[in-house]
Amino acid sequence: MKGALARVRGAWTRNDLLLYVVVAVAASVLAYGALALWRADLGVPLTYWGDALAVGSHFKTVIENGWYEFNPLLGAPAGQTYNDFPTADNLNFIAAAILGRFFTDWPVAMNLYFLIGFPLAAVSMTWFLRVCGSSKAVVLALAPLFAIAPYHFSRGEGHLFLASYFVLPLSLVLVVRAIRGEPLWGWRDDRRAAMRLFGRGASTLTIVALTATSSSYYSVFFLILLAFAGIAALITRRAWRRFWGAAVAGGLTVVAMLVNMLPDMVFAWINGANPxxxxxxxxxxxIYALKLSQLILPWPGHRIPVLRELRALYDANYPLVSESPALGAVAAAGFVAMLLFVAYAATRAGGWRARGRGDRAVFSLFGSLAALTLVAFLFSSVGGLSTIISFVTTSLRGWNRMSIYIAALSLAATAILLDWLIRAIVRRAKLRGAGRALVAGALAAIVLVVGFVDQTPWDAGDDYAATAARFTADRSWFATVQEAAGAGATIMQLPYQSFPEDVGPTGVLGSEVLIPYLQTSDIAWTGGGIKGRPRAEWTQVLESQYPPAQIARIAAATGMTGILVDRLSMFPGPRATLEAGLAKAAGAPLESPDGRYSYYSLDRLEKELSASAGAGELAAVRARAIDPVTIDDRSGFARGFDDAGGLESRQREADPRLRLINDSGTAARGTLELEFRFDTDTGGVVPGTLAVRLPDGSIRDVPIRDGSGTLSTPITLTPGTAEVTIIAPAPGTDGAAAVVLGHRGVRDAVVSAFAESGN
Structure with missing residues (x-):
């Protein structure tokens, strides 16, 4: 027994390998308890709503197709092309591909990736804290707490790629090395040529590659902190060599991000940008920034009711709730200490005077961490430097996500304070050996317990049963649909739901359109195409221009096997109208047990068309219907919904323009139909006519009667884009009322003639 203990003690003191193992195990155990995983079925996604559906779709796409950029079973018939939603998060997709080799069921692969993130975050945080000089006892407490940060649970599987922040501490190692003036590049001092490769340069290159492929957000945050660290080292140490070393690391990060997004950039160059x-x-x-009070208040999922209610009171009564960022009490202690340190240091002309070289190094590091935290806060807070960046680009909006960087820096500061407290207790009590270890272990245990109670959710596992029930019910229902439709079927989804990052008129998220795909195999669905391209929005065009019975006829002509209606996405009146028309054309539907979905088979219509229409006519209808002319009004209007759930757009600026997009490659002939009304709810003058400039330069005057009017004019559009201008002053100018555009669009001549021939 003594021999075994001696070997363990030797392994513990000899290197950090055992420390990493213990930390990984501790983080896994804490995650297991925090998530109440004994109540979960890993064959069911832990989260089955919202953005978690999009993440699940990514996993299923990677498992089935090898990569995420193209999925032939979504956005049918063209397929879902994710190049229109550029990202540099490829490390996560690589992980999905690896897990998919062993676990072909997408919920299992997604759940495992989420759970693996806990020990990985703890292990990487261990290295960062050790680089900062933290003792092993303190690391044993704080590294697992970083893994179970409130951020991890609030992101969850809905924001799985953000929750997978295990690369973040590695990037902070480079930042701390840079601000200390340490080299980021160089060879290992070893006589063996092969071993010389494994030096600072190799570690820097590896960290840069991992960071640049893990998350676009984390890459940008890293670049900001690295830039500050390099400049700070140059100013304080005149270390030009270190400055250029940091600059090279930053440049390589940018290059690696661009390489990740190169397929997206090439796609946009070939196909044109999709704004x-x-x-x-x-x-x-x-809106998505953070505030000081949010960071230091308890998080919304706190286990102690009074603290949870305090945060709920704040979020309910104060503006800009953002995504409810919070550090947790242990990290918040370090955060507040760093702010006080900055304030104190700023009042001392002579700077901080510490006794001894060791103390000076510690306080220098503490000051560096405080400076980095201040920079992170200045960028991510409401009205901070991120607002200035938004003048240039709107692609990065969730600056509150820098809170996890602030949490890591704050925990490193807390580690310094805890080590200082341990040394002070040991020095005052004159403890040695076992006594010192006992103090360090007891303090670490107290911090770990406090952190676990403070940071982990109070209601973990409460939704597992309901989630499993809904998931199982959906799987059973769509198995029925799959059996009815047959393998290789293509099914139209109505109503059209814009994807990604949109919400429908009834509050249903656009990601819910992915549920049918997630629950079936070898069936193509029209939903899930990336919004903005005509081939993704073609069902929306049909909805806005044709009555339901004609939609069913056109759908059959385009090769659709059936139509799936998501009743939850529509108001009762429009839903009843749609389903009555579909039933008249296609017959009675199959209905899901919960009443949410109805499925209309188009077999009867397909047989009728085969007997009455020629192959050439059907091919022409299909070509025009699935690649229609669409209208982009986003530059001059704000989109919303009318009282019936129909799409409409409210004027934002003077003379708003509409882009007519013809991506079909051939000229499109039809009728431009636009409905106008004027928003007089807040007053305003309504004109007698509304002037509209057409693509050929001619102007049509639309009579306005009772506040509304309609334009209907023949139009021929060559491939590409054309513009229609609504000649109207900006809302409020000289009391002008805002123009509200109802969506009709360009009614294609070929499709219209075919639809009306069935009457």
Missing amino acids: AGLERGHAEAE
């Missing part, structure tokens, strides 16, 4: 794919507003940089 609607990643559609975000400038103001979102502040």
Whole structure:
């Protein structure tokens, strides 16, 4: 027994290998308890709603197709092309591909990736804390706490790629090395040529590659902190060599990010940009920023009711709730200490005077961590430097996500304070050996217990049963649909739901359109195409221009096997109208037990068309229907929904323009139909006519009667884009009322003639 203990003690003191193992095990155990995994079925996604559906779709796509950029079973018949939603998160997709080799069931692969993130985050945080000089006892407490940060649970599987922040501490190692003036590049001092490769340069290159492929957000946050660290080292140490070393690391990060997004850039160059794919507003940089009070208050999932209620009170009564960022008490202690340190240091002209070289090094590191934290806060807080960045680009909006960087820096600061406290207790009590270890272990245990109670969710596992029931019910229902439709079927989904990052008129998220795909195999669905391209929005065009019975006829002509209606996505009136028309054309539907879905088979219509229409006519209808002319009004209007759930757009600026997009490659002939009304709810002058400039330069005057009017004019559009201008002053200018555009669009001549021939 003594021999075994001696070997363990030797392994513990000899290197950090055992420390990493213990930390990984501890983080796994804490995650197991925090998530109440004994109540979960890993064959069911832990989260089966919202953005978790999109993440699940990514996993299923990678498992079935090898990569995520193209999925032939979504956005049918063209397929879902994710190049229209550029990202540099490929490390996560690589992980999905690896897990998919062993676990072909997408919920299992997704759940495992989420769970693996806990020990990985703890292990990487261990290295960062050890680089910062933290003792092993303190690391044993704080590294697992970083893994179970409130951020991890609030992100969950809905934001799985953000929750997989295990690369983040590695990037902070480079930042700390840079601000200390340490080299980031160089060979290992070893006589063996092969071993010389494994030096600082190799580790820097590896960390840069991992960071640049893990997350676009984390890569940008890393670049900001690295830039500050390099400049700080140059100013304080005149270390030009270190500055250029940091600059090279930053440049390589940018290059690696661009390489990750190269397929997306090439796709945009060939097919033209899709401004609607990643559609975000400038103001979102502040809506999704963070505030000081949010960081230090308890998080919304706190186990102690009074603290949970305190946060709920704040979130309910104060503006800009953002994504409810919070550090947790242990990290918040370090965060507040760093702010006080900055304030104190700023008042001392002579700087901080510490006794001894060791103390000076510790306080220098503490000051560096405080400076980095301040920079992170200045960028991510409401009205901070991120607002200035939003003038240039709106692609990055969730600056509150820098809170996990702040949490890591704050825990490193807490580690310094805890080590200082341990040394002070040991020095005052004159303890040695076992006494010192006892103090360190007891303090670490207390911090770990406090952190676990403070940071982990109070209701973990409460939703597992309901989630499993819904998931199982959906799987059973769509198995029925799959059997009815047959292998290789293509099914139209109505109503059209814009994807990604949109919400329908009834509050149903656009990601819910992916549920049918997630629950079936070898069936193509029209939903899930990236918004902005005509081939993704073709069912929306049909909905806006044709009555339901004609939609069914057109759907059959385009090769659809059936139509699936998501009743939850529609208001009762429009839903009843749609289903009555579909039933008249296609017959009675199959209905899901919960009443949410109805499926209309188009077999009867397909047989009728085969007997009455020629192959050439059907081919022409299919070509025009699935690649229609669409209208992009996003530059001059704000989109919303009318009282019936129909899409409409409200004027934002003077003379708003509409882009008519013809991506079909051939000229499109039809009728441009636009409905106008004026928003007089807040007052305003309504004109007698509304002037509209057509693509050929001619102007049509639309009579306005009772606040509304309609334009209907023949039009021929060559491939590419054309513009229609609504000649109207900006809302409020000289009391002008805002123009509200109802969506009709370009009614194609070929499709219209075919639809009406069935009457």
